[in-house]
Amino acid sequence: MKxxxxxxxxxxxxxxxxxxxxxxxxxxxxxxTTKQYIENKGSDTLVNLALAWAEQYxxxxxxxxxxxxxxxxxxxxxxxxxxxxxxxxxxxxxxxEEIAEAKANGIDPYEIVVANDAIAVIVxxxxxVNQLTIDQVSQIYQGLITNWKEVGGEDRPIVCxxxxxxxxxxxxxxETVVRKGNADSTALFSVETLLLPSSEGIIAEVxxxxxxxxxxxxxxxxxxxxxxxxxxxxGFILPSAETVNNKTYPIAxxxxxxxxxxxxxxxxxxxxxxxxxxxxxFVLDLGFIPYTQGE
Amino acid sequence: MKxxxxxxxxxxxxxxxxxxxxxxxxxxxREGLPALSEVSFSDLFATRWYPIxxxxxxxxxxxxxxxxxxxxxxxxxxxxxxxxxxxAEVAPRRVKEILKPMIELLAGIPSVVLGFIGIVFLSPxxxxxxxxxxxxxxxxxxxxxxxxxxxxxVSVGEDALNAVPQSYREASYALGITRWQTIWRVTLPAxxxxxxxxxxxxxxxxxGETMAVMMVTGNAPTMFKGIVSLFKPTRTxxxxxxxxxxxxxxxxxxxxxLFFIGIVLFLFSLIINIVSNHFSEKNRKDKEQVVS
Numbered sequence: 001m002k003x004x005x006x007x008x009x010x011x012x013x014x015x016x017x018x019x020x021x022x023x024x025x026x027x028x029x030x031x032x033t034t035k036q037y038i039e040n041k042g043s044d045t046l047v048n049l050a051l052a053w054a055e056q057y058x059x060x061x062x063x064x065x066x067x068x069x070x071x072x073x074x075x076x077x078x079x080x081x082x083x084x085x086x087x088x089x090x091x092x093x094x095x096x097e098e099i100a101e102a103k104a105n106g107i108d109p110y111e112i113v114v115a116n117d118a119i120a121v122i123v124x125x126x127x128x129v130n131q132l133t134i135d136q137v138s139q140i141y142q143g144l145i146t147n148w149k150e151v152g153g154e155d156r157p158i159v160c161x162x163x164x165x166x167x168x169x170x171x172x173x174x175e176t177v178v179r180k181g182n183a184d185s186t187a188l189f190s191v192e193t194l195l196l197p198s199s200e201g202i203i204a205e206v207x208x209x210x211x212x213x214x215x216x217x218x219x220x221x222x223x224x225x226x227x228x229x230x231x232x233x234x235g236f237i238l239p240s241a242e243t244v245n246n247k248t249y250p251i252a253x254x255x256x257x258x259x260x261x262x263x264x265x266x267x268x269x270x271x272x273x274x275x276x277x278x279x280x281x282f283v284l285d286l287g288f289i290p291y292t293q294g295e
Numbered sequence: 296m297k298x299x300x301x302x303x304x305x306x307x308x309x310x311x312x313x314x315x316x317x318x319x320x321x322x323x324x325r326e327g328l329p330a331l332s333e334v335s336f337s338d339l340f341a342t343r344w345y346p347i348x349x350x351x352x353x354x355x356x357x358x359x360x361x362x363x364x365x366x367x368x369x370x371x372x373x374x375x376x377x378x379x380x381x382x383a384e385v386a387p388r389r390v391k392e393i394l395k396p397m398i399e400l401l402a403g404i405p406s407v408v409l410g411f412i413g414i415v416f417l418s419p420x421x422x423x424x425x426x427x428x429x430x431x432x433x434x435x436x437x438x439x440x441x442x443x444x445x446x447x448x449v450s451v452g453e454d455a456l457n458a459v460p461q462s463y464r465e466a467s468y469a470l471g472i473t474r475w476q477t478i479w480r481v482t483l484p485a486x487x488x489x490x491x492x493x494x495x496x497x498x499x500x501x502x503g504e505t506m507a508v509m510m511v512t513g514n515a516p517t518m519f520k521g522i523v524s525l526f527k528p529t530r531t532x533x534x535x536x537x538x539x540x541x542x543x544x545x546x547x548x549x550x551x552x553l554f555f556i557g558i559v560l561f562l563f564s565l566i567i568n569i570v571s572n573h574f575s576e577k578n579r580k581d582k583e584q585v586v587s
Binding site: 071072074075078081082098101156157158159164165166170171174186188189191192193194195196197201204205208209211212 | 343345346347348355414415418419422428429430431509510513514515516517518527528530538539541543544545547
């Protein structure tokens with residue numbers, strides 16, 4: 001009897017610990033306190049931009065506190081579905097099954113476009129290749145082309161780099177480049193494709209390794225890697241604000257924020273501010289392409 | 296009365312760890328076993344891991360973990376055991392006083408820092424020296440993991456050597472046997488069970504390590520295809536759980552499969568523990584026989 005008492009005691013402590021460790025911090029409607037909080041999480045592509053926005057917005061609105069974290073689009077949307085964030089950042093549109101899951105959890109995802117982004121295909125500056133067709137990139141990533149000499153480069157093996165599967169960029173690249181936009185295609189990344197946990201990891205490996213090919217949001221591309229011009233039937237085009245806006249660069253996408261239902265209160269104020277010219281200036285500064293009204 | 300209270304407190308502490316391990320195991324089973332009914336057996340033990348297309352073959356992750364752990368321990372054993380012998384048996388007092396804290400310091404370096412060094416220095420260097428397509432390989436991971444497990448092997452191994460009674464060595468010297476022969480034929484065999492425990496702890500540490508491995512092995516879920524696989528990217532079970540746990544919706548198939556991988560890891564550690572226990576038990580019995 002005494003022993004079971006002790007076990008019960010521990011169980012209580014253990015359970016109390018569990019309860020304490022699962023917060024649900026969506027307290028944006030808590031108006032009784034002076035500080036108001038917005039939880040913002042998701043896409044690693046968007047995280048720097050979201051941080052810059054949050055910092056500036058908090059400067060102008062000291063009563064609002066915004067916490068921003070990355071982890072990938074999948075992570076952000078999962079957090080929205082689980083009701084632990086107010087805004088989820090996403091570098092791809094939400095999937096049907098994610099909407100279904102959210103609905104089952106009593107969450108109604110609301111989509112807001114906040115910026116545009118081009119996906120740059122990058123190689124080491126030593127690599128003589130300057131341009132590829134989408135078809136070539138697709139074959140490279142499927143492991144059908146394995147040497148740079150097959151696409152006009154030196155006799156070197158190709159090392160394909162990709163983001164992890166929880167990245168919206170990964171999913172976008174799979175659908176738009178590897179499968180060339182064909183919804184029925186079942187083409188996959190080659191098993192040999194390296195899945196790196198961060199954008200920085202990809203940039204670092206491409207910078208150091210003349211065999212590597214990688215892809216990343218244009219906002220992440222630094223001076224010390226080479227961006228390739230891509231051709232999807234309309235000539236080789238380098239990514240830039242202009243070629244994204246006139247839709248000639250083949251792999252550009254919209255970046256989103258998702259909220260539970262149409263944004264209300266301070267979240268609405270924040271989203272409206274993000275669409276302002278002042279906030280969109282950060283988009284340009286960080287190498288993304290500003291959101292244009294009416295999208 | 297006080298005595299009783301203290302006994303009780305110690306008892307609670309003892310039971311709590313058993314209870315927690317049990318609860319964790321039950322939780323793993325509850326979250327992981329549904330994977331067996333959601334994914335057919337042949338799909339689960341297939342060779343392609345690509346969860347966003349519902350390809351849940353865990354074999355490549357399995358082979359990745361084994362490959363990295365095996366080679367890392369192959370590197371760590373000679374260095375770890377050698378260092379332990381040097382510190383315990385050979386090194387002069389002054390050297391010992393410097394070496395020991397240094398090794399302990401190595402144990403204190405967070406694995407993410409080692410991983411960073413791996414990305415910035417080790418992986419480019421290996422690529423150039425060995426002329427590999429990329430430096431993010433199983434071998435890079437094995438090297439880093441060896442660094443992580445060496446301190447464990449050294450400190451447990453050194454304790455085991457120190458526990459060998461001084462009279463054994465004196466008896467050996469008295470027979471005119473040299474120092475190396477004494478270490479090799481007397482001290483090491485006497486400390487065998489402790490050394491095996493040291494190595495087993497090293498293996499557990501290696502198998503469970505996540506961060507450093509995730510950063511340097513390239514995480515491509517390739518199957519083991521002989522020794523060449525060592526110099527190719529690979530993906531371990533721990534790295535898979537760490538990088539994908541954040542994305543999965545709780546209750547989904549992917550989520551259950553990740554927990555299933557957790558069960559596999561748990562069973563691995565269990566086997567390692569049982570093996571190491573078996574050896575130390577056996578050794579203790581052998582010794583008792585000698586004494587009687």
